Amino acid sequence: MNSGAAGTLAVGRVKFFGQHRGEVNSSAFSPDGQRLLTASEDGCVYGWETQSGRLLWRLGGHAGPVKFCRFSPDGRLFATTAGDCTIRLWDVAEAKCLHVLKGHQRSVETVSFSPDSKRLASGGWDKQVVLWEVQSGQMLRHLGGHQDSVQSSDFAPSSDSLASGSWDKTIHIWKPSTKSLLVQLKGHVSWLKSIAFSPDGSQLASAGYSHMVKVWDCNTGKCIETLKGVLDVAHACAFTPDGKLLVSGAADQARYQVRCRSNHPEPPHITSP
Template identity: 60%
Template sequence: MVNTTGRSTALPSPLTAGPCSQPQMMVVCPVKSCCFSPDGRLIASSSSDHSIRLWDVARFKCLHVLKGHQRSVETVSFSPDSKQLASGGWDKRAIVWEVQSGRKVHLLVGHCDSIQSSDFSPTSDSLATGSWDSTVHIWDLRVSTPAVSYHNLEGHTGNISCLCYSASGLLASGSWDKTICVWKPTTNNLPLQLKGHTIWVNSLAFSPDELKLASAGYSRTVKVWDCLTGKCLETLKGMLDVAHACIFTPDGKLLVSGAADVTR
């Protein structure tokens, strides 16, 4: 699990856009989002300098600097096959990139406010984006042209702060309205709405068997929910500061959370 601090960070970084030249240490703008590729080979990081960087994990080398956004880039996410990367931010646009070449594949325009979260479907043929316009858009990526259609999932009354697909295609969304919605995106059906957080939801993670959903609130707690009944099974406490992230281990036996207090 990787996480960001939102502070300016010293990183090996090129001085020009495109494929990175020999890295040099320099102070860059705050890193807003980062994630590992599913195959574990790459890390993508986004920044308030409007760019995304792709890093080789083994060599800690910058492979590409992706430029196309006009304002701070708030979210990045890899497709399950690690071949595509999605980004979104304050320019209200999402971009889908080809990882190997760094080429822009799709420009997705339709949200009315900042895009703060994104996640690919398990088959990589659609992308979910969550915005401060309180909607989730599901983009159909199966077309080969840059113009991509989408449909809305409406059920929240606050900013969408996090998204997470399950292996079977369920989609969970967390919001500033303190609720979590669990969707069947193909039917626009909303089978579950989970209530219990006292402040907005920061992070979501399905267990590998999809029986449980973990949620980290912008508080010192992480909740675990029953995906069949919507019942809160556990409220985990012990962090000294805000819980920023949560994720299950691949075998589903452990739940890992990250917080500003550098514990857990």
């Protein structure tokens, strides 16, 4: 995909990565964009060369569907979560598993690295957020408080706070070093699917089954904008690196669409494919 002018979407040079043996649950680009990860219902994580589409490796080890995958910000590692209640940490260069992290009691649905790649946060169906040390694979602490499955997580760019989104319709923002709950964000009327901090950490976007995307002020905990152009479940949201655009993906009309909205006070221009 190539982005054109603000609010437009240009599609070209489409590649298909089609050797999976089950549904694809998650995907992630490496920080340099040279590799693509895909997590599959078949219990494997796949690594691809982005430009050529060549399959680099197909890694098993999880005893259940692989639910989520993410590269570390330094590009040296990636993490996978699965229905077998574990997280696996992998070395990118050697494509081998370094640690199997055990501490969740049910399927693990999300994982995120701290910006310095030293810590890892995970969440899942046991309603827990767990913080880990990446180098040793040691569990640091549990962050409890959600009343339903934790489906998404994201560290703030400064690493001093961690957000978790749950099917209990709330977002918790934590100070992970002390286990303190800094703020609880309420306003969604249905399950949350995705959350993302803005590049400067001042705002947080959230999306889910309520057919809307919300933008929050992280300092006050107030919702500053509700974007209601989504017609179906909003599966994902993300800010662009410059923080000027917010993108959401939804299952509108039985197909996925990408919507770009300006992160500015003026009304955004919306274009759907």
